[in-house]
Amino acid sequence: MKDCLSYNRIDISLKINTKKQKTMSVTKVWIEEDCTSCGICEGICPQVFLIKDISTIIEGVNYAEFSLQIKDASESCPVDVIRYTDETGLNH
Ligand code: SF4
Numbered sequence: 001m002k003d004c005l006s007y008n009r010i011d012i013s014l015k016i017n018t019k020k021q022k023t024m025s026v027t028k029v030w031i032e033e034d035c036t037s038c039g040i041c042e043g044i045c046p047q048v049f050l051i052k053d054i055s056t057i058i059e060g061v062n063y064a065e066f067s068l069q070i071k072d073a074s075e076s077c078p079v080d081v082i083r084y085t086d087e088t089g090l091n092h
Contacts, residue, residue, distance in 0.1 A: 024086035025064035026071070031055050032081040040076050045069035055082075 029048060041049040048066050050056050063070060063084075074082040074092065085091050 024067070024088065024090075026067040026084045027063060027087055027089075028085040029057055029063055029070050030083050031057060032083060034079050035081050036079055038078060040078070041073040041082060044073040044076060049073060 031054070035054040037051055037054050039051050041055050042051050045066050048058055048061055048063065048070055050058050064087075070082075070084055071092075074080075074084060083091060
């Protein structure tokens with residue numbers, strides 16, 4: 001019984017942390033090597049991502065305004081090359 005409670009606490013803690021991460025504003029975003037130019041990121045957030053030969057980040061954008069879309073693009077990237085920094089300074 002104690003083990004089940006421990007797992008429930010861990011599960012609840014993970015859900016809270018995930019919810020916090022989703023609400024954190026993005027302060028910086030960049031693309032690492034190996035972008036395949038699939039266009040998914042641009043489709044999700046054309047205000048931030050622009051496909052040239054590979055995906056590029058549009059400069060001068062207030063990334064915080066597009067935090068949810070940037071995180072969605074990062075999670076949707078098939079080769080996992082979209083990185084961002086949140087308001088706590090943590091890199092994802
Ligand atoms: S989703 Fe990923 S692989 Fe596709 S264009 Fe964007 S950065 Fe490149």
